[in-house]
Amino acid sequence: MMLQKFYNSVRSKKQNRNNTITELNADGFSTTFQKNSFFEMLKLKTNRYKRDAKGFIFEGITLASALIIVAILIVMLVVIFNGGKSMFTWEFLTTFPKEGMTKGGIFPAIYGTALLVIIMSIAAVPFGTITAIYLTEYARENSFIARSIRFAVRTLAVIPSIIYGLFGLGFFIKYVGTGMDSVFLGGHLKWGQPNILWASLTMALLTLPVVIVSVEEALKTIPRELREASLALGATKWQTIRKVVFPGSISGILTGAILAVSRGAGEVAPILFTGAAYYLATLPGSLSDQFMVLGYHIYIMTTQSANVDQTLPIQFGTTMVLLLLTFSLNIVAIILRYRIRKRRIA
Amino acid sequence: MKTIKIQTENMYLHYGSKMALNNISISIPENKVTALIGPSGCGKSTFLRSLNRMNDLIDSVKIEGNVFIDGINIYDKNIDVVNLRKKVGMVFQKSNPFAKSIFENVAYGPRINGINNKNELTEIVETSLQNAAIWDEVKDRLYDSALGLSGGQQQRLCIARTLAVNPEIILMDEPASALDPISTSKIEELIHELKDKYTIVIVTHNMQQAARVSDYTAFFYIGELIEFDKTKKIYTNPDKKQTEDYITGRFG
Numbered sequence: 001m002m003l004q005k006f007y008n009s010v011r012s013k014k015q016n017r018n019n020t021i022t023e024l025n026a027d028g029f030s031t032t033f034q035k036n037s038f039f040e041m042l043k044l045k046t047n048r049y050k051r052d053a054k055g056f057i058f059e060g061i062t063l064a065s066a067l068i069i070v071a072i073l074i075v076m077l078v079v080i081f082n083g084g085k086s087m088f089t090w091e092f093l094t095t096f097p098k099e100g101m102t103k104g105g106i107f108p109a110i111y112g113t114a115l116l117v118i119i120m121s122i123a124a125v126p127f128g129t130i131t132a133i134y135l136t137e138y139a140r141e142n143s144f145i146a147r148s149i150r151f152a153v154r155t156l157a158v159i160p161s162i163i164y165g166l167f168g169l170g171f172f173i174k175y176v177g178t179g180m181d182s183v184f185l186g187g188h189l190k191w192g193q194p195n196i197l198w199a200s201l202t203m204a205l206l207t208l209p210v211v212i213v214s215v216e217e218a219l220k221t222i223p224r225e226l227r228e229a230s231l232a233l234g235a236t237k238w239q240t241i242r243k244v245v246f247p248g249s250i251s252g253i254l255t256g257a258i259l260a261v262s263r264g265a266g267e268v269a270p271i272l273f274t275g276a277a278y279y280l281a282t283l284p285g286s287l288s289d290q291f292m293v294l295g296y297h298i299y300i301m302t303t304q305s306a307n308v309d310q311t312l313p314i315q316f317g318t319t320m321v322l323l324l325l326t327f328s329l330n331i332v333a334i335i336l337r338y339r340i341r342k343r344r345i346a
Numbered sequence: 347m348k349t350i351k352i353q354t355e356n357m358y359l360h361y362g363s364k365m366a367l368n369n370i371s372i373s374i375p376e377n378k379v380t381a382l383i384g385p386s387g388c389g390k391s392t393f394l395r396s397l398n399r400m401n402d403l404i405d406s407v408k409i410e411g412n413v414f415i416d417g418i419n420i421y422d423k424n425i426d427v428v429n430l431r432k433k434v435g436m437v438f439q440k441s442n443p444f445a446k447s448i449f450e451n452v453a454y455g456p457r458i459n460g461i462n463n464k465n466e467l468t469e470i471v472e473t474s475l476q477n478a479a480i481w482d483e484v485k486d487r488l489y490d491s492a493l494g495l496s497g498g499q500q501q502r503l504c505i506a507r508t509l510a511v512n513p514e515i516i517l518m519d520e521p522a523s524a525l526d527p528i529s530t531s532k533i534e535e536l537i538h539e540l541k542d543k544y545t546i547v548i549v550t551h552n553m554q555q556a557a558r559v560s561d562y563t564a565f566f567y568i569g570e571l572i573e574f575d576k577t578k579k580i581y582t583n584p585d586k587k588q589t590e591d592y593i594t595g596r597f598g
């Protein structure tokens with residue numbers, strides 16, 4: 001009796017399994033598929049949602065939050081470009097502000113920003129690269145000194161930028177600058193006041209931790225095997241760094257450096273006390289001059305304007321220029337990375 | 347009559363507090379191929395890397411005892427590691443050419459030794475590539491990237507690169523373990539040709555390979571040197587039961 005039942009159940013399953021539908025297509029080929037299989041699949045699908053309802057909802061939440069980020073970016077870009085595009089003329093880019101900064105261009109601010117970026121790169125990139133080389137190549141991984149340096153770098157990275165500004169004022173201007181004046185110029189005030197050099201150096205300090213970390217990452221991409229190959233051929237550590245590690249990671253170093261610098265280019269707080277000017281009738285001619293800068297100009301246009309309606313387009317235009325500047329730095333970084341990568345493969 | 351090239355006396359090596367080599371005393375003859383065999387983690391690669399002080403790069407490594415090459419203790423504090431490594435070349439398990447041209451890969455060693463004369467370099471590169479049995483395959487594309495070569499070619503290029511520095515000893519750390527059988531047999535032929543001029547120490551996991559290429563075989567097990575003798579003796583009539591068990595595949 002039991003056996004019979006078992007036999008039947010097996011038989012019925014077998015029948016079920018053979019219970020297929022054969023269809024003849026128009027071109028004469030037959031398609032065979034299991035009857036019910038499609039409906040079973042559907043059932044499985046609904047089961048999945050029923051069973052995994054929480055997961056399904058969570059998936060939706062993650063997607064929504066990701067989309068919100070994109071939406072914010074799009075809104076930001078559309079608003080800025082809409083407001084700024086009418087201002088984006090050759091004249092706006094190449095002339096000085098006029099009539100109490102309610103008309104005219106923003107050339108001195110562009111010039112000042114470019115100069116700031118260049119000087120701070122000259123200071124931050126080599127210094128940061130050398131520090132990163134020490135950390136990855138020379139320092140013992142878990143030695144006290146390496147851990148102390150890493151701790152210092154991480155701490156520097158989280159210090160608010162306004163504090164860098166205060167540090168620049170206190171250290172560069174009041175200490176180094178005033179000291180230079182009294183030693184070299186007999187107390188004549190030249191370096192002991194805000195200027196583009198101190199502002200750039202303050203900015204360099206701000207970007208330094210980012211440069212160090214990104215260069216470190218670039219150096220770490222060189223596999224240990226390559227260093228060992230070089231050392232096993234009788235190369236010194238310095239030769240290995242110079243001929244294997246550095247050429248192999250130069251694209252990463254430059255990319256990281258440019259990204260770090262472009263991040264710093266838009267900062268305002270560190271240069272408020274150290275060199276940025278409200279308005280200047282002339283371009284900075286030496287390192288001891290003050291300068292105008294895009295980020296600060298936006299702030300002034302927004303909060304200090306005598307006539308908001310008139311300056312609103314200038315404000316949008318300046319914002320757009322600053323955005324384009326940082327974007328183009330990023331694009332340079334991307335192109336650089338791409339070209340060097342291509343050369344390495346070729 | 348054989349000359350001893352490398353000799354270790356009561357050598358111990360620790361990774362931190364973990365012992366990796368336990369009292370190794372071995373005499374490796376000149377111009378012969380010596381194979382180091384043993385199961386994974388037995389210390390044979392560690393031993394190999396201590397012969398050109400590659401272990402110096404790992405902070406936690408501590409070595410006691412003596413390692414002599416040509417009668418000189420290479421762990422003496424007056425030894426210049428850079429010169430030692432010029433004399434004791436190394437070929438790694440994974441082929442590791444630089445991201446440079448084939449020519450520049452081979453010329454790397456001579457260049458860091460201060461040879462910059464173009465003719466001289468060309469000659470060294472050609473001879474090294476010929477001695478590494480890869481010249482015919484690459485002579486028309488010396489200035490192409492070395493990364494475009496096949497795995498087996500890359501490994502022979504790495505051997506050529508090692509030869510270009512003119513070493514006396516070549517250490518090979520499983521040089522054929524990542525290669526197909528044809529590339530492997532090319533490397534093995536090459537080892538045969540090289541032993542006239544060089545003392546070769548090779549780590550291998552491949553029992554047949556050790557039997558084919560080596561004159562002497564050392565069997566390592568858990569950081570100890572169990573047996574060291576002529577390869578023929580080890581493979582036909584080993585003194586220790588452990589050696590026999592390992593070679594016949596009863597463990598490992």
